[in-house]
Amino acid sequence: MANDWKEYLTLRELGVRSRSAPPPDYIDVHWWPPDLNWMKVNTDGSALGAPGRIFAGDVFRDHQAEVRGCFHVKGGSGFALEEELLAVIKAIAIAESRGWRKLWLESDSTYVVELLRKKLMEVPWRFLTSWKATIAFLNNFELRVSHIYREGNAAADIMAHNSRHEGW
Known part of the structure; x- marks a missing residue:
C-alpha cells in the first residue's frame, strides 16, 4: 500500500486488509573538511540522456572549507559512468598540476570510488588512456577516496550542472 487515502478507502470498501508501508530509512549526510595540509575535491558528473551529453564538475576545498578552485567541463556524448570518470580524471590532473599531493577525493559514484581504490582499469575504452595516466599520477599522491x-555533494553537482547552461 502506498499510504494514499483514496487507496485506503478503496481497499476498505473491498474488504481487503491492508498494511501501511514501512517508513523510509534516513541517513544523516555530512560534508567534512580535510585535515591540515590536505586538499579535498568533490567530483560529480551530469548527463542529459543515456547516452547523452555529459558534463563534469569539481570543487576543491582546503582544511578550512575554503574553496581553492572549481571547474566544469563538457565531455561530448556518453553514459553516466563516463561523466563520473571525466570529473575524476580532470580533478586529479588539476591537483597534480597545482602540486596538491595530499588529496581526498570524494564522489557520489560508488563504482568510480572502487575503481580508484583498487586502481582498476575496467573503464570504457575511450577513457582508458586518460584513466591509465590518472592512475599513474596517483603514485605521486597521498590519496583518500570516499x-x-x-545530498552531501551539492557543490560539485552545481558545477556539473552549470556546464549544461552554457550552450552547445
Missing part, C-alpha cells in the same frame, strides 16, 4: 551521497 563515497558521499548526492
Whole structure:
C-alpha cells in the first residue's frame, strides 16, 4: 500500500486488509573538511540522456572549507559512468598540476570510488588512456577516496550542472 487515502478507502470498501508501508530509512549526510595540509575535491558528473551529453564538475576545498578552485567541463556524448570518470580524471590532473599531493577525493559514484581504490582499469575504452595516466599520477599522491551521497555533494553537482547552461 502506498499510504494514499483514496487507496485506503478503496481497499476498505473491498474488504481487503491492508498494511501501511514501512517508513523510509534516513541517513544523516555530512560534508567534512580535510585535515591540515590536505586538499579535498568533490567530483560529480551530469548527463542529459543515456547516452547523452555529459558534463563534469569539481570543487576543491582546503582544511578550512575554503574553496581553492572549481571547474566544469563538457565531455561530448556518453553514459553516466563516463561523466563520473571525466570529473575524476580532470580533478586529479588539476591537483597534480597545482602540486596538491595530499588529496581526498570524494564522489557520489560508488563504482568510480572502487575503481580508484583498487586502481582498476575496467573503464570504457575511450577513457582508458586518460584513466591509465590518472592512475599513474596517483603514485605521486597521498590519496583518500570516499563515497558521499548526492545530498552531501551539492557543490560539485552545481558545477556539473552549470556546464549544461552554457550552450552547445
